[in-house]
Amino acid sequence: MPKQHPDPRPQHRQIAAEMRALILSGDMAPESRLPSVRELMETHGVVNQTVQRALKLLKDEGLISGKAGAGVFVRGTTQQVIDPTSYMAPAEEGAAYSWITEAANRQQRGSSEIIDVSEVAPPVQAAEVLGLQTGESALMRYQLLLLDDEPAELVHSYYPVDIAQGTALMHRRRIRGGTPTLLADLGYPPLGKLDLVSARPPTPEEVTRLELPEDAAVLRTFRVVYTTGRRPLEVSVMIKAGHLYEVLYRQGEAL
Numbered sequence: 001m002p003k004q005h006p007d008p009r010p011q012h013r014q015i016a017a018e019m020r021a022l023i024l025s026g027d028m029a030p031e032s033r034l035p036s037v038r039e040l041m042e043t044h045g046v047v048n049q050t051v052q053r054a055l056k057l058l059k060d061e062g063l064i065s066g067k068a069g070a071g072v073f074v075r076g077t078t079q080q081v082i083d084p085t086s087y088m089a090p091a092e093e094g095a096a097y098s099w100i101t102e103a104a105n106r107q108q109r110g111s112s113e114i115i116d117v118s119e120v121a122p123p124v125q126a127a128e129v130l131g132l133q134t135g136e137s138a139l140m141r142y143q144l145l146l147l148d149d150e151p152a153e154l155v156h157s158y159y160p161v162d163i164a165q166g167t168a169l170m171h172r173r174r175i176r177g178g179t180p181t182l183l184a185d186l187g188y189p190p191l192g193k194l195d196l197v198s199a200r201p202p203t204p205e206e207v208t209r210l211e212l213p214e215d216a217a218v219l220r221t222f223r224v225v226y227t228t229g230r231r232p233l234e235v236s237v238m239i240k241a242g243h244l245y246e247v248l249y250r251q252g253e254a255l
Contacts (some may be wrong), residue, residue: 003085012053013045013215019054020243023063023074034064034072057162058131060213063241080106082240083248084195084221090181097178099145108147122158126235130160138235139164141179144209151210152244157236163188179234180225188227190234195249196222199242206239217242 011089022028035043040051055072058064066072087098100143103110119137122130130138138158145153157179159169168175168182175182180190202210202218212218219242225234 009121012050013057015040015046015051015054016057016215019058020063023058024079024243030074030076030138032074033070034074036071040173057072057213057215061216063243077163079244079246081246083250084193084223087180087188087248090184091177095177097175098180099178109149110147111149112174112175113144113146114141115144115173116140117170119161120158122235123237125222126158126237129235130158131232137161139169141169152240154206154239155236157234159234160232161235180208183227183233188231188233190225190227192226192230193228194224198222202239210239211240212241213243219245219247221247223227232249 009017012156019028028034034040037048037055040046040054041048044051055064059066063075064072065075079216086102089098091098091101097112099112100110114150120140120142121127121135122132122138122140126138127136132138139161141155141157141159143155143157145155146152159179163183163186166169167186169179183190198220200220202212202216206212206218210218218238220230221232221236221238221240223236223238224232225236227233
């Protein structure tokens with residue numbers, strides 16, 4: 001039997017991780033009362049301070065809340081389900097970018113902030129997909145997407161310079177209908193995509209811009225959008241808070 005690998009994390013993070021998993025899976029139901037601090041101390045064999053630190057992590061993530069004189073209660077999962085395919089198609093004529101319309105469908109207000117637009121040498125993974133040689137550049141659009149004025153997602157998108165040159169992609173302002181609409185109008189309709197999804201600890205910039213709580217992981221989606229002839233049209237790196245989102249993919253006509 002293989003040797004069991006011990007969890008190297010501090011005890012308060014281990015306790016928080018166990019409770020977080022139960023809350024996000026629904027096994028600890030919304031509005032249910034957590035065991036008392038004393039019960040948690042006895043269950044995990046730890047002191048009061050350790051339990052309090054674990055509870056603080058979960059409170060900072062919005063998963064639990066205290067009620068004076070009543071105890072600590074589960075607020076429920078903070079995760080929203082995001083369907084990536086809903087953001088790929090061009091917007092209908094006169095409609096806003098799908099980030100905004102999809103948010104409205106969930107009774108939320110979607111918005112965006114443009115952080116940077118410039119020609120850069122893209123990351124190796126993006127450069128390889130775009131077929132760039134060492135030193136060649138792509139157009140980068142870097143933005144922060146928000147829901148109800150709260151930071152939700154960081155997006156770095158890279159475009160071939162020959163497509164972007166002389167278009168609204170080059171300007172540091174929002175594009176009516178979003179980039180899928182603009183690209184389709186230019187004769188480059190998005191016809192397919194590939195998503196590679198992974199999880200990792202956040203970088204310092206991601207913690208700051210997404211206002212992440214301690215111990216939060218991020219979901220990283222590396223997306224390639226293809227146009228006619230399977231030409232890579234757009235490469236994006238999208239970063240979401242792992243405790244806030246689940247990614248939904250459907251397959252099959254009946255789903």
